[in-house]
Each structure stands twice: as structure tokens, then as C-alpha cells.
Amino acid sequence: MSRIITGFFILTVTLPLLSGCWDQIEPQRMYYVNGVGVDFKDNQYEIYLQLINFKDIAKSETPHVPEAPAEIGYATGETMEEAIYELYHSIDQEVFWGHMNYLIFTEEALKHEEVISVFDAFLRFRETRYQMNVHFTQDSLKEILLITPILNKSLIDSKLSHPLNARELEVFTEPVNLRDLVIGLNEPSHEISLPLISIDKNWETTKEHPSKETTIKGIGILSKDGLKGAIIGDTARGINWMHNKKNRGDLTFKLNNNKSLTVDVEKKHLDVKPVIKGNQVQFEVDIKVDVILNGFKKKATENEIRKGVIKKVKEEIMTTYKTGLQLDIDIYRLSEHLYRNNVKVWKTLETNGKIPLTEESIRKINVEIDKIKSGRKTFTETINK
Known part of the structure; x- marks a missing residue:
């Protein structure tokens, strides 16, 4: 009899504790x-x-x-x-x-x-x-x-x-x-x-x-x-190339012998600096990247690859920028860069948050190649012809 009473007591005490989950839906x-x-x-x-x-x-x-x-x-x-x-x-x-x-x-x-x-x-x-x-x-x-x-x-x-x-x-x-x-x-x-x-x-x-x-x-x-x-x-x-975050992408360009070369480019740093002269604002872009060779062309030199990458990155940045201007788009958010750097000048120039932009608003693009990585520790072709 005492066991029955004890069991009934335990059930009475624990039931209210369990009832709190009864309204939850199973996954x-x-x-x-x-x-x-x-x-x-x-x-x-x-x-x-x-x-x-x-x-x-x-x-x-x-x-x-x-x-x-x-x-x-x-x-x-x-x-x-x-x-x-x-x-x-x-x-x-x-x-x-x-x-x-x-x-x-x-x-x-x-x-x-x-x-x-x-x-x-x-x-x-x-x-x-x-x-x-x-x-x-x-x-x-x-x-x-x-x-x-x-x-x-x-x-x-x-x-x-x-x-x-x-x-x-x-x-x-x-x-x-x-x-x-x-x-x-x-x-x-x-x-x-x-x-x-x-x-x-x-x-x-x-x-x-x-x-x-x-x-x-x-x-x-x-x-x-x-x-x-x-x-x-x-x-x-x-x-x-104009993200603030570190990222990578491929780049294909022509060498001096008119052959194409594709490399991996890892962007390590980006800085967009407003240059203010009176009521005129232009921007300088500084980019630092590493280059990784996927395949190697026999007559390519390190200097040739360096020049090819720099030229292609600049071309891609300006092509996208000019296309944005045709659509009345501040594609690289240059207005925000001025806003962060000099809000007083931004207030005198902005209309609905945007400042006037032209093709000359980006006056300079500096692309610095930190390293050119050749892959397997060599800067010559793996298989000699």
C-alpha cells in the first residue's frame, strides 16, 4: 500500500513539470x-x-x-x-x-x-x-x-x-x-x-x-x-577588385608574344582615398595583390607577367566603373568613401546621398603586386621541348 501511495505522490509532483513541454511541436x-x-x-x-x-x-x-x-x-x-x-x-x-x-x-x-x-x-x-x-x-x-x-x-x-x-x-x-x-x-x-x-x-x-x-x-x-x-x-x-574584403579571382591577359596567360590573383588590401581640391573631388585607388601562376609560357618573364596583371586589373576596374556611370550608378560607392573621409565636403556636393561623378573622378589606380608565386618553386617550364 505504501508503494502505491509513494508512486502516486511522485506522479502528482512530476506531471506539472512535464506539462510545460506539451504545447511544443515536434521537429x-x-x-x-x-x-x-x-x-x-x-x-x-x-x-x-x-x-x-x-x-x-x-x-x-x-x-x-x-x-x-x-x-x-x-x-x-x-x-x-x-x-x-x-x-x-x-x-x-x-x-x-x-x-x-x-x-x-x-x-x-x-x-x-x-x-x-x-x-x-x-x-x-x-x-x-x-x-x-x-x-x-x-x-x-x-x-x-x-x-x-x-x-x-x-x-x-x-x-x-x-x-x-x-x-x-x-x-x-x-x-x-x-x-x-x-x-x-x-x-x-x-x-x-x-x-x-x-x-x-x-x-x-x-x-x-x-x-x-x-x-x-x-x-x-x-x-x-x-x-x-x-x-x-x-x-x-x-x-x-573593389571589395573591402580579401578575395581571389582569375585574370587572363595577353603576353608580348600575343599568347594568353591565366593567373590566380589574391587581393590582400584595398584603399580608396578622396583627393579634394576646392569643390572638386577625385579618388586614388591602391590595391595590393599576390599572383599565382597556373601554367607557364616559355618566353614569359616575371616583369612581363607583372605588367600584364597590373594593366588588366586597371582595365577591368575602369570598364565596370564607366558602365556604372552610364546607368547613373556609383558602382564602387565612392560617395561613401568621401562621406567617411570628409563629411563636410560631402554635404556640399551630395544630392540624395550621391556626389557628381565622371570618368575622371578616378584619377589614379595603383596596383602593387606583392608576390608572384610560380607554383612548384620554379619559374621555368616543367617539360622542355
Whole structure:
């Protein structure tokens, strides 16, 4: 009898402690948002919701029945929120937004005058984070969101979810998260460059269907008034050398014998200095890099390679800069450099955060090559002809 009383007492004491977890939802009974696509057509928001399958993240070596890595939901509404709630009507479990990794917008959505309110909605929502990446595309949102990474890797390792995974290979342009976007739009020149995502069909598999992958083919420049334009392909390569962060990229140039040489260039330092004379402001750019040889041309000298790299880097910087001027874009945020250096002069020159810029505003580009690394400790060809 005493055991029964003791057991009843323990049960009575512990039950209130357990009841605090009864209203929590088990992880396997929730859907997880990995990415959201936003389009705008016919005065309607079109929302694509990518729900990820977390069973595919930690794969074992044992064979398993393949499952869909993700499903894409689609709905429209007069507001983005209305479209999302329309999607909720067809979802049979609770949706968790805390693991959301990215937002991707179409060109039409970014041109819409209320695009800033979309960013604001994700910033205000309690579950989303400032670290989610922001991209834009000129291709089909649905097709992009359904692309699975190479070798069927998990979607949380894709270029859209974690663009820095490929940093050691090459960084065409720095990824932008919501925090970067807010800072870029709130500070001079009130513009921010977003990675332009495209569909790459250069991959093949053993399956019948051709493989697709996402690629970054340029940048789009967003202001508080919407998208101002895009700079695509080689025309955008100058942005690679004008980041404040350390990064690397490839560089192909002609040698004196008219043969092409491709090298790896690691940018170690960047300094943009305003030079003020009266009411005129120009800028000097100082860049320090290391050069790594991939292949070696027989008649190339170290001095020839040095001159070729310096010339090509300067050309790429100016090509991107001039293209930006044609779109009325301060592509290298020179207005901000003046703002940080001399706010009094900036106030006398700025209009809506931007200062007047011309092709002569960048008066000098200094490219210093710290080291030229030959690879296997030699500066001659490995195989003699």
C-alpha cells in the first residue's frame, strides 16, 4: 500500500513539470523554409516558397530510396503577406522560418516601387534572421528553385543558400545579406549591388535529363526607388577588385608574344582615398595583390607577367566603373568613401546621398603586386621541348 501511495505522490509532483513541454511541436511535424522567390506581375505578388527536406542533409553510406529534396509552393496576392497566407491554406503542418537562408527577386519585383516594404516584412518577422542572403534573377524563379546542387548535394549547401562555400575557388561578387542591404541603402550612395543569379546548363550527368546549376553572371544595382540596372559578364569583373574584403579571382591577359596567360590573383588590401581640391573631388585607388601562376609560357618573364596583371586589373576596374556611370550608378560607392573621409565636403556636393561623378573622378589606380608565386618553386617550364 505504501508503494502505491509513494508512486502516486511522485506522479502528482512530476506531471506539472512535464506539462510545460506539451504545447511544443515536434521537429518532424514541421515544414522548414529554405528560400523564398518574389515576383511581381499584373499588379500581383507571386510568391514561391521552397520547403526543404531535412532527411537529405545527413546522408549515410547505405543505399536509400531517393526523396524529393524540396517542394515549391506558389501563390499570388495583392500583397506578399496575402500570397503567403494563401499558401498556408494548402499546407498541412506548421511552417518554421528560422532556417530560411535566402531571398531571390525577379527583375520585375525589384523594379516595383514597394519592394522595400518586402524587405521590411522579413526584417520584422520574429523568426527570420538578418543573415539570409539576397539575390536577383532574370530567369524563371520556379526553375531556379527546383535546381539541385551538383552530385545531388543538399539544398542548404547550394550557391543560393551558402554562396561563400565557393570562396576558395573564386568570388565574382560578394554575397549580400539582409543586414548588408539595410546598411547599403541607408548610407551613401544609397545603392547596393546584388548578385545576379542565372541558370547554367554546362553540366551533364549519366541520367537522361540534362543537369542544371546556378551561376552568378553579374550584378544588379538596387536603390531605394527600385532596381536601376544590371551589369553582366566580363563588364562586371571590376567589382571583384573593389571589395573591402580579401578575395581571389582569375585574370587572363595577353603576353608580348600575343599568347594568353591565366593567373590566380589574391587581393590582400584595398584603399580608396578622396583627393579634394576646392569643390572638386577625385579618388586614388591602391590595391595590393599576390599572383599565382597556373601554367607557364616559355618566353614569359616575371616583369612581363607583372605588367600584364597590373594593366588588366586597371582595365577591368575602369570598364565596370564607366558602365556604372552610364546607368547613373556609383558602382564602387565612392560617395561613401568621401562621406567617411570628409563629411563636410560631402554635404556640399551630395544630392540624395550621391556626389557628381565622371570618368575622371578616378584619377589614379595603383596596383602593387606583392608576390608572384610560380607554383612548384620554379619559374621555368616543367617539360622542355
